[in-house]
Amino acid sequence: MTSVVAPEPQPVETGSQNATTTVRTLSPVQERRLVDNLEERFLGITRAFKKRTLPSTSLPTLSSYLDATHTLLALILQIPPVGRPASLRITFLLRLTGDVMTSITGYKPDPETLSQLLAWMNDLDLGWLAVLRGHVWDPSAHAAVEVISDTAPSPMSQTERTRLRSLLVTGTERMEEWLEELDTEGEDYNTALERLGLQQGFDDLFVSSLSEMGGFSGTDPEGMTGTC
Template identity: 80%
Template sequence: MTSITGYKPDLQTLPKLLSWMNDLDLGWLAVLRGQAWDPAAHTALDVTASTVPAPMSQTERTRLRSLLVTGTERMEEWMEELDTQGEDYTTALERLGLQQGFDDLFVNTFSEIGGLSGIDPEGMTGTC
């Protein structure tokens, strides 16, 4: 996600970015659930007993959560650089029907890990 912010944001490519980020969210959800991810079909696949991957450790889940929180915070800062011709970027995203998609970035992964906003160690108890 830090590589994305190395490019200048523009309103025309944000829908594609949002779609890609949604696939990334679903891919991480599959990993967290011990499933495989089919990138061509954009879907999670159950795996056979002989190929079940090792579950993510608490440390790995915590690192993933940290990366996603930090990455989405940086993306919010990056979006402030959008050329919206004087309009607040959140208003521009709302007008284009994109604001909810950005508000929901990684909602599936965060729900699986626990704790949807900020640092919520209590919400992560038993999930990480």
């Protein structure tokens, strides 16, 4: 989605903590086109997910679902975090987070797809960290880039932060229950994850975004400290 980046941005030092880029807000026409595009994509994914058990579906497996929603994730994260579009980025990312955390458990857990799932969740975590800090997301580097703009990035409201925390915590709890359904031939699923080298990754789900919101501190108003 190249329209969200200024025509002549400053160079981005990929992977550098000091990387910066220049952004501009969207015009009303661009904003309407963006919303229409995202709504169409959401609708298409929802329809395909509901038909996931039918031969005609385009999303028959968790892997195919993760591929489709990852494209949507990258598109949403590239919405500029300044002006009116900033609220669209937050709104659509909250919507995607809720949809994905609910929908993945609609598929049978497959050990061969768990690495892809963990990578998806890691991108979501880092994406939310970028949003919480008002940064731009560089999809090629899978990293946040600090914004240079005449308009200050729009922060998330406390209500939005509370909603996000709830989605991440309850979604993680649901995923833990779902992982218990893994076909491990009698092996405990935690042991299976350890053998696959994935246990630590699942233990650390959303550690970056929850830490940024104070989800692991003693000041957590929701009493959710350490639940992930």
